[in-house]
Amino acid sequence: MKNLKLITTIIIFLLICKIPISCEKLIDVDIPNNQIDQIKVFEDVQTANAALSGLYASLYDDSPLSGDLTGSIMGAYTDDLDFYPPTNTDGTLDLYTNLLIAGNPKIYSYWAAAYQKVYMANAIIEGVDNSMSLTSADKTRIKGEALLVRSLLFFYLQQTFGDIPLPISTDYQVNQSLGKTSSGDVLNKLVTDLNDCRNMLTDDYRNNERIYPNRKVADLMLAKIYLLQNRWNDAEASLKSIVQNPLYPFQNDITKVFINSGKHIIWQLKPKNNGDATKEAKLYFFVNSAPNTFALTPSLMNTFSTLDKRKLNWISSVTVGSNTWFRPSKYKNQTNNLTEYSIIFRLEEAYLLLAESLANQNKIDEALPYVNAIRQRAGLTNLAGQFTQSEILDEILLESRREFFTEHGHRFFDLKRTGRLNVLIGVKPNWKSYHNLWPLPQKELTLNPNMNPQNTGY
Structure with a gap:
């Protein structure tokens, strides 16, 4: 993975010196000649925490x-979003139409x-x-957070690409x-x-805003992972440790689910600058015009009843002439945003996963209350x-779709975990069974032949 650069020390330097340079500028930077000595970076908890802050910002x-x-x-890639590009050369259109090749630049950028x-x-x-010089307690906590982030990333990579380095x-x-590791x-x-x-x-939590992960994220x-391994009882135990924890009361007000002060939030990421809109708010926003990126699919919209408060509060319609599109509006603040952060995990996911683990053990009566709370x-x-x-597993999957649309690819990972990705064959014209995995980036295979063979179908 030749593209991996030693950028941690640069980020720490920028954080300490407060130089206003975007993180995007750091991705392709070569190893500097004047790196900050790693020993100095981790000689006190402030600079070590700065390293973690750089990781979360990235x-x-x-x-x-x-x-x-x-x-x-x-x-x-699945069936929750339609793509409306004015022009597109970054590979997104090919992912949307399920015409994947190993040289797709969007696949490579996701990997990299x-x-x-x-x-x-x-x-x-x-x-x-x-x-x-760090105390034992600080070393344990900082290493735990970094290891947790690494585990999250490996999980997404494994689910997307299969066998990975x-x-x-x-x-x-x-x-x-x-x-590759299997x-x-x-x-x-x-x-x-x-x-x-x-x-x-x-x-x-080490911050009241829950912008740093804790044990419950793990x-x-x-x-x-237990669900992927059919370890239903282990999954049940892990999830009950969350839903039964008083740190996480259920949020009964649909209008407050995406407010950053919610105690149902397990982990969220804060925008870079105070007042910035979330990336979700900006990505999906269009008004008085046709969409120029994404809109919700008719397939998704047809799953909502007219009385579903999620349809009424988390989705906005845009009509131009005789055409109507629907856009996600879970995050609403476009300017002067002080109340919305990007939620990574929230209690509702634990509810539906717990219902799934119970249903797979035929504990259907125990599963129903967790689905019904969300309904x-x-x-x-x-x-x-x-x-x-x-x-009941069908109902859980349907509820998850209505609850978590446009939240970090939930639909793909839910369908994959439950072995139902092939429902897309009837919805996506070019969907093939081998599309359960993306191709490994050709650039990586060229640089490192040890990563061969390519995934099936590519």
């Missing part, structure tokens, strides 16, 4: 967790952005391990020739690492009566 700027195109492309942040996380982990150090000589082994590694994170982190990620808030009637396992 996640917000460009990563699978970003609210911009990188984090939203899976909605267009994620691995750059993996490298940054590794640099922090190594810096903490080598520090002679697992760089766990900053050693360029090692990383540039890494072969998907099963990746998931096993993540279970180990996330359990380590649980031991390193606490339930307490619990949620563990549950997702009640949306103004829908409770699910009642007798459900087969298949029927």
